[in-house]
Amino acid sequence: MILVTGATGLNGKELLRRLSARGVAVRALVRNPAKAGAIAPLPQVEIVQGEMARPETLVAALHDVDRAMLISSSDPTMLDVQSNFIDAARKAGVKHIVKLSGIMPELDSAFRFARMHGEIEKRLEASGMAFTHLRAGEFMPAYFRQVPNIAAKAQCSCRWKTPGSRRSMSRTSPRSRPMY
DSSP: EEEEEETTTTHHHHHHHHHHTTTOEEEEEOOOOGGGTTTSSSTTTEEEOOBBBGGGGHHHHHHHHOOEEEOOOOSSHHHHHHHHHHHHHHTOOOEEEEEEESSSSTTTSSSSSHHHHHHHHHHHHHSHHHHOOOOOOOEEHHGGHHHHHHHHOOOOOOOSSSTTTHHHHHHHTTTTOOOO
């Protein structure tokens, strides 16, 4: 069984849609089942309630799970909630965790979320479970919030950390195309 955290978010929902379309049985971890309306009707998707901030709520969700996709909001609690999940998954016998991480998860980064991703990656690596880090650069739907500003200025400005670096935008829709 696969467990997907962050199941009602942009990436979690899309992953659940794709797994469901392939007939893969998957469990979706949600804090609030009332917000799971978009994923509840998907075939092969089991909704379970739990909160990574409260590890005791993860026991039932992790029952018989052998693989998990770890996604959560980038907020000040990210380090704690993802660390809680890693610990609970290890105790439950999960064999492999795929973590949606950041593009440059460096422990000494000036960007706090990059530092958090770096710390979480180290904790996952030390857990004894198999792991995969998905280091996404950018998500194009995040730029949709900038449409009014882009329209007003007739430009889209993207600042890269290193001059001349090349990053691709990650996509969540099969109809979209990567941008370079």
